[in-house]
Amino acid sequence: MxxxxxxxxxxxxxxxxxxxxxxxxxxxxxxxxxxxxxRKVILGYSGIVDWTKVDSPEGITAMIDVKVQPKRGVGFDEVAERIYRFKEVKALYLMSGTYDLSVVIEGRTMSEVGQFVSEKLSTLESVLSTTTHFQLKKYKHDGVVFEDGDEDHRIVVSP
The missing domain is CATH 1.10.10 (Arc Repressor Mutant, subunit A)
Known part of the structure; x- marks a missing residue:
């Protein structure tokens, strides 16, 4: 451990x-x-990149809440497998609460993400509804805080 x-x-x-x-x-x-x-306990090794500091297009990350109709005998596993096989999908979680699945996808543009939702995700027979949230700024990821550290936090004193 x-x-x-x-x-x-x-x-x-x-x-x-x-x-x-x-x-x-x-x-x-x-x-x-x-x-x-x-034993596939360790599945890989990855780095955490602050893409805002790289001179190339960042792309778009979206979190999509998905309500599905589970199938008898397989529950959510069958629809989850169909969803995670899409190349755009970077993460997929079974959730408690209002929505059943949380899907994290990456695309080049907002319209590319919208196209994925409307043409691929929403058309799956078990999918009842989706809600898409676009990531605007990343503050912390996997325990790593994203900040410049160069900003002056002193209080401005004026006469």
Whole structure:
């Protein structure tokens, strides 16, 4: 569990550092990581990018709440599988509350996202309704705060 928590915080942490922190050999850490990858406990390693600081179009991220009619015997799994197979879908969650599924998608433009919702998502037979929310600004993601840190927060004093 400790190894997983360390990797979740920083997937690039050197094996040597992890071994020292957990007081085990580097070989043991490498063996544990291979075993966890083989069992699909560790599914991948990713970086968090602040796309606002890159000179290229950011694209659009939307969160879509979806109300579905679950199917007898398979519940929400069948419709969820159909939805997560779309290339635009970056994340999909079964939720409690008013809506059943929360879908996170990425597109180049708002109209591309709208086209996905109207032509692909809403046309699935189990989908009853959708509500689309466009991400306007990212403040924090996976525990990482997005801020410049260069801004002067001192109070302006005038005579």
């Amino acid at each position: 400790e190894l997983l928590r360390l990797l979740e915080k920083d997937g690039r942490m050197p094996v040597k550092t992890i071994a020292k922190m957990l007081d085990v050999s580097e070989e043991e850490i490498e063996d544990m990581m291979r075993a966890l990858e083989k």
